[in-house]
Amino acid sequence: LRYLKKIFYNSVAELRYLTKDSIERIVFHYQYIKNNDKFAGVCGMKCFPDGSRIGKEVTWKILKDSWINYWIIKNIKGDVAFVFKTSVLRNYLFDDIPGEKFCAESLVLNRIGKNYLMLFFNEKIYIAEYLSDGLSVSSIKNRMNSPNYAMRIYSEMASLDIPYLKKIKAHINYWRFAPCSKLKMKNKIKQIGISSYIIFMPIGYLFHMKDKKNNYIDIRHVGSKR
Numbered sequence: 001l002r003y004l005k006k007i008f009y010n011s012v013a014e015l016r017y018l019t020k021d022s023i024e025r026i027v028f029h030y031q032y033i034k035n036n037d038k039f040a041g042v043c044g045m046k047c048f049p050d051g052s053r054i055g056k057e058v059t060w061k062i063l064k065d066s067w068i069n070y071w072i073i074k075n076i077k078g079d080v081a082f083v084f085k086t087s088v089l090r091n092y093l094f095d096d097i098p099g100e101k102f103c104a105e106s107l108v109l110n111r112i113g114k115n116y117l118m119l120f121f122n123e124k125i126y127i128a129e130y131l132s133d134g135l136s137v138s139s140i141k142n143r144m145n146s147p148n149y150a151m152r153i154y155s156e157m158a159s160l161d162i163p164y165l166k167k168i169k170a171h172i173n174y175w176r177f178a179p180c181s182k183l184k185m186k187n188k189i190k191q192i193g194i195s196s197y198i199i200f201m202p203i204g205y206l207f208h209m210k211d212k213k214n215n216y217i218d219i220r221h222v223g224s225k226r
Contacts, residue, residue, distance in 0.1 A: 018125065
């Protein structure tokens with residue numbers, strides 16, 4: 001695997017491949033946390049084929065932090081490449097919701113982030129090229145087609161110990177996709193709370209109506225704005 005450079009198109013038409021030294025760098029950093037039960041794994045950076053990072057460049061070299069602090073609280077932008085310990089990841093499988101096909105990885109990442117740290121290293125180990133019909137472009141549409149996954153993600157995010165404005169955004173996004181779900185309203189309210197329904201449902205519904213008219217995402221901002 002050390003000399004592997006694998007190129008492939010996945011099911012969502014995004015070109016991805018590893019850098020020549022990616023395995024070496026992953027192994028190097030993993031040595032520092034492999035016997036530490038506080039860490040779930042290591043995480044390098046993703047970049048475009050021209051070498052520029054997907055998202056804003058950062059100046060730090062190493063960060064030891066939870067995903068929740070890194071992504072939600074500190075708001076460090078940019079796509080990253082996770083390498084998890086198998087012993088941890090097998091305890092955080094994606095939920096199985098019949099009839100739905102798309103679930104953002106944040107569902108699992110946030111759950112792991114509540115209990116574990118990650119070692120983030122500022123080295124580009126993974127190259128990705130987002131194509132015009134890829135997953136990132138159809139993100140809103142995918143959530144609309146799999147609303148129960150989206151609702152679960154945002155209801156759990158709203159319960160995290162994160163800044164209040166982030167909580168508000170999670171509540172609004174919950175009700176943004178809730179109209180696409182066939183779940184009974186009483187069950188939707190039970191999942192996130194009656195106060196959320198009263199305060200944020202009208203705002204979320206306005207976003208839902210906008211999504212129905214236009215669910216296009218400008219891929220020039222993938223990784224830098226979310």
